[in-house]
Amino acid sequence: MTEKAYRKNIHLIFPPDISGNPLVCNLTRLYDLTFNILKAQITPRKEGYMTLELIGTEENYHKGITYLKENQIKVSAVAQRISRDEESCMHCGMCTAICPTSSLHNDREARVVLFDKERCTACGMCVRVCPVNAMNVEVENGPW
Numbered sequence: 001m002t003e004k005a006y007r008k009n010i011h012l013i014f015p016p017d018i019s020g021n022p023l024v025c026n027l028t029r030l031y032d033l034t035f036n037i038l039k040a041q042i043t044p045r046k047e048g049y050m051t052l053e054l055i056g057t058e059e060n061y062h063k064g065i066t067y068l069k070e071n072q073i074k075v076s077a078v079a080q081r082i083s084r085d086e087e088s089c090m091h092c093g094m095c096t097a098i099c100p101t102s103s104l105h106n107d108r109e110a111r112v113v114l115f116d117k118e119r120c121t122a123c124g125m126c127v128r129v130c131p132v133n134a135m136n137v138e139v140e141n142g143p144w
């Protein structure tokens with residue numbers, strides 16, 4: 001019986017003297033994890049930022065995260081980096097039209113916009129369209 005796929009979106013910060021790509025590729029070689037790079041950039045200070053979707057078993061996912069941390073990479077779950085101000089959100093639905101992962105989606109019966117953080121890739125598109133600035137994505141170098 002195959003183990004159920006465990007899937008998480010994570011955000012990585014690489015110090016200037018570390019190249020991220022070999023370490024990320026090692027996640028496949030060492031821990032049989034599949035990855036999709038959702039976003040990557042290098043700052044003028046040569047720090048690297050990467051948002052990844054990681055897929056595998058839960059056990060190997062945790063081993064992979066430990067491996068990255070042991071190699072001086074700062075790791076955080078994307079879900080910890082985004083929030084919605086529930087007081088401000090008026091459930092207008094504008095963000096649901098542009099959210100590429102359907103993290104923000106309509107519950108038509110209840111007539112509310114639901115927010116599933118686990119699917120979010122921190123692309124920042126909802127931040128730009130929200131008329132009341134209810135969405136907040138925490139990044140070190142400004143909104144993506």
Ligand code: SF4
Pocket residue numbers: 084088089090091092093094095096104113129130131132133134135
């Ligand atoms: S666009 Fe803003 S106010 Fe409208 S549903 Fe989305 S988060 Fe809420």
Ligand code: SF4
Pocket residue numbers: 082098099100101102103104119120121122123124125126127135137
């Ligand atoms: S940042 Fe906003 S638009 Fe982008 S995936 Fe997350 S909830 Fe959707």
